[in-house]
Amino acid sequence: MNKGMKHNRILVVAHGHPDHSKGGAEVAAYNLYKEYEAMGLDCLFLARSGDSSHGGSVFSTRNDGREILFHTSIGDWFNLRCAQSRHMTEYFADFLRRYQPTVVHFHHYAHMGVEMLRVVRNALPETKILFTLHEYMAICFNNGQMVKKGSTKLCYESNPVDCAKCFPEKSSADFFMRKQYLQSMFALVDMFISPSHFLLDRYKAWGIPEEKLVMIENGQPASHGDAPRTLVDGEVRGRFAFFGQINPFKGVDVLLQAFAALPDEVKELVHLDIHGANLDMQEATFQGKIKDLLDELKDVVTVHGSYEPHEMPRLLKECDWMIIPSIWWENSPMVIQEAYNHGRPVISADIGGMAEKIIDGVTGYHFRRGSYQSLATVIELAISEAKWNDFHNNIVRPITISECARAHIEVLDNV
Template sequence: MTDRSRADRQTPRAANHPLRVLVVSHGHPSFSLGGAEIASYNLHKGLNRIDGVGSRYLARVGHPVARHGATALLSLRQKQGEILYHADEYDHFLLSNRNTEEIERDFLRVVRDLRPDVVHFHHFIGLGLECLYAVRQALPETLIIVTFHEFLSICHHHGQMVKTGGAKLCNRASPADCNACFPDISPARFLRREHFVRGLLDVADHFVSPSRFLVERYVDWGLDASRFTVIENGLDIAEPAPPRPLPAGGRRCRFAYFGQITSFKGVDVLLDAVGRIPEAVWGEDAQLMIFGGNLERQPKPFQEKIEALIERAGPRVRFYGAYQNSEMPRLMRSIDWTIIPSIWWENSPIVIQESFFHGRPLISSNIGGMAEKITDGVDGLHFRVGSSEDLVDRMVEALTDETLWERLRARITRPIDYEECARRHLDLYNAVAAERAATRATAAVPSAAARSA
């Protein structure tokens, strides 16, 4: 794993044209407002703010967005330089696009027309790993960069590395272990999946991860550590929200959860904890504010569990529904603490960066990318993953220690913005291009023995 410096400014382009980058995303923020979509779009915007760099953005869309006739390429009045590519024939097991004909015809039409110096894949869900191979075949000299956002290449269970049938964390994938989670899929088929996925990933020149934890998992799976660089995703926020005004004698007692309401996100753990805090500690001023949706799409038993926990928590909890990313500065004005109770490893939840940008300490599970980015007792608090009892202790600490919030807030490091993120990526592109050029130059020089012969 490498951390690239700015010392080497060699660029992967000819001297007579700007660096051309094509950022490829599995979704467009206009249709799918996930962390990976926001990260890829912010990179695209940031690259276009750098002199001598031009970025285009290709995003996959699918149902319910209707395609246009016989082509997978769409025009839905997106901004200049943004392209939509319709793809629905996706094999979730192999991360594969069955419609290779449209990749060859429509996806490569864009690639060949733009002739980018760098194609940066910010995921391949819905698009298929075949897109990497298609770019390599069509433009052999183009750099291919892949950013990982979770463990989907390793884990068939939604890329979460959590065992099926419960909440037990998975520490290392193998065909036998994966078969234990999915008995109807043989170990031999999982082995074929691993070879297929890893073989197509090997087409890429370099990998990016927002966390070191995720890199370690992929290296353990078999990818080369020297082909990874850690670059945090950049934020596009103008100004931090000021601290919530407190009434005379008030305390920092407003907690918030931001995100989807799914079994992996640990909302049940959080609701259980809130219901257990003694009334004398909770008081009449404390509040848990939940900003998120999609509960109606979850399995019925999980919905019923959440509804029962909400009923027990009573007025301590208020649901505000789904939100847009642009609303975050306003929402942050009304809270003091952000809680991330996920029961899976996470990688780099954007809410961590957003909370730190706005000066809000976090309380999080003590695993994965959460534990890497939030330092216990420095800029936030950890609790044992899945333990509502331990979360109760941390929340009680937050409610009763009058100086804790200010101490943690004072030690928060503001995350990078999207322009700095783009500059770090540009340094990476230059460094990878220089390494490839040096390797080829070395291979082209005949050895002394060969010359004398």
């Protein structure tokens, strides 16, 4: 244990274990936990699991007992409350008293319950609570997307009257009380970490005091970057890749429409690799739209399915550009840092946390959010301009996991 640190017993809490759930927040939380461990800190990783444990217990362990699965669920998604109150008030509280962490570092409350914050404060009044924000769920009831329900229109702020228009079964008073409740839970947090300035500004406008907010990007493994992909004679840098879930918010339909709109002579120069899954979980209309586009583009697009985090370096070596076509704001997509970590420029929609991370015309390109015509134009620009090497050389390697962990410890030592 590192005796020189003020806080040296850390409990990291995430809404899923990356062995079971491959989301960016889960991976970021786990990477940080492993770095805390490498620094010699006494730390545990608590991750929610939707699977039943053997014997029906609330907790189960893995990896020599340092990683704990919390078998629980949300019962009230509107107020983000746990379905099983005893899991919180009795079992989680008892776990805290036994372990006695000096810090509880939350990375989410989804699938568990935001009242976890109250349980920590009641059980261990002197323990510091650190909270990394990864999305807008507290601000927006529409899956935290800040997109008008049933449309692709963006929301720029949280307003009870407007929220009730998206969910007419709820009143504006319901949304007002929801915000008051969630803010009362968030008031228990000592410091919030945001991986992007955009997300930080959204939560500041929502009501978190500015002095409780700090921006620290998610860390990446140390890398010297990858050399450019070797081209054959006459080949252009036309290998594009998408990484993520295949759902309407991620804009995969926009991406495929853009490739379909390319002139035939351009289609002969490009290829798109889609690394993602869960199309089968989407609505039938969306599934049909994607499948029709894939049939049309069978000579241009390859769908590879899901991937493991450790495969990312190899997959990025095989591409020239990463494309992020999301139609919602995003926060700080881990795939952008991963692309930069391996020297790959990024093309993204021109909004939110995506646009913040990409310098248009310097480390990648922006296109107009939701416009497949704009994206098609940028794809043609990307392969016609001889700027790839410049972009590659302009990329600044992202913060390492080690640097990220040290930045978190510095925050804790000052609260």
